[in-house]
């Protein structure tokens with residue numbers, strides 16, 4: 360039983376729910392309560408009724424987070440299931456997706472509707488809600504390049520809407536930078552309108568998506584328990600002579616380095632992997648060791664790209 364009252368819902372609430380199964384790293388302690396809302400109305404009613412003192416954290420598919428071993432206090436919300444995965448083609452080159460839709464599903468749905476320009480999403484193994492928070496991108500395109508508008512709720516249940524960068528409209532404009540957005544921290548994104556940049560034959564776009572995925576599988580440990588790029592590149596894309604995090608980590612001699620069950624991937628050294636029995640503390644300690652070695656030997660202070668959330672085990676003991 361949680362220390363705070365939980366409003367009635369139509370979706371599901373799991374108390375003291377382990378979060379490890381919901382993250383790519385498969386590590387992390389429990390949430391006091393895990394809420395899986397049935398739909399937007401259920402989410403809004405819950406947020407409005409929940410004691411404002413109770414912290415709320417939203418998780419996508421956990422492909423960019425380390426949930427610490429002590430878990431997350433308050434309520435964790437996941438927008439998963441059939442309703443939250445809905446995607447539809449609007450007119451022309453515009454698509455609408457609910458926040459729980461996988462990036463790959465959005466890329467494929469766009470392709471099937473003959474919309475070009477969203478193929479890059481097939482390389483990102485997260486949800487489209489998570490992609491908004493992280494301004495996810497690859498192959499020269501980022502979420503911000505495609506965003507027409509987004510909708511969601513603030514922590515108090517109020518509705519919020521933003522227009523994409525440079526798009527017309529009365530709503531405030533959402534601002535993004537490299538793997539970052541300045542949208543309010545308490546915003547839960549529920550729905551997005553995205554646009555491609557051209558039309559083409561669906562089979563051609565789908566073939567390009569397959570190629571992108573094959574390229575990924577060759578260069579990244581995508582079958583491992585990982586969280587993608589651990590550190591942001593020190594220079595954003597497009598910078599002349601861009602310094603990349605993996606090269607700095609390699610030059611610092613960290614490829615294959617281990618702490619407990621955590622290892623710097625021998626295949627792509629900006630990826631950390633859980634070799635089987637890693638704790639969140641192992642992963643975080645390894646990341647900090649890599650940062651120290653890169654600073655000492657390469658003179659560059661790496662910035663965590665993976666979000667570390669929740670409490671240390673020692674904070675809950």
Ligand SMILES: Cc1cc2nc3c(=O)[nH]c(=O)nc-3n(C[C@H](O)[C@H](O)[C@H](O)COP(=O)(O)OP(=O)(O)OC[C@H]3O[C@@H](n4cnc5c(N)ncnc54)[C@H](O)[C@@H]3O)c2cc1C
Pocket residue numbers: 383416417418419420421422423424438458482483484485486487488489490491492493494495496497546547548549579580581585586587588666
């Ligand atoms: C093998 C691998 C390869 C990867 N390659 C890339 C890549 O090429 N490019 C790239 O950019 N990333 C990459 N990533 C990282 C990751 O997939 C992206 O950051 C992705 O956008 C995270 O989405 P998610 O649903 O997993 O979010 P989560 O990891 O669950 O959460 C990430 C953040 O988003 C927030 N969030 C999630 N959902 C919502 C929502 N509905 N509303 C508001 N905030 C929300 C969370 O609170 C958290 O702060 C890779 C990861 C892996 C494992």
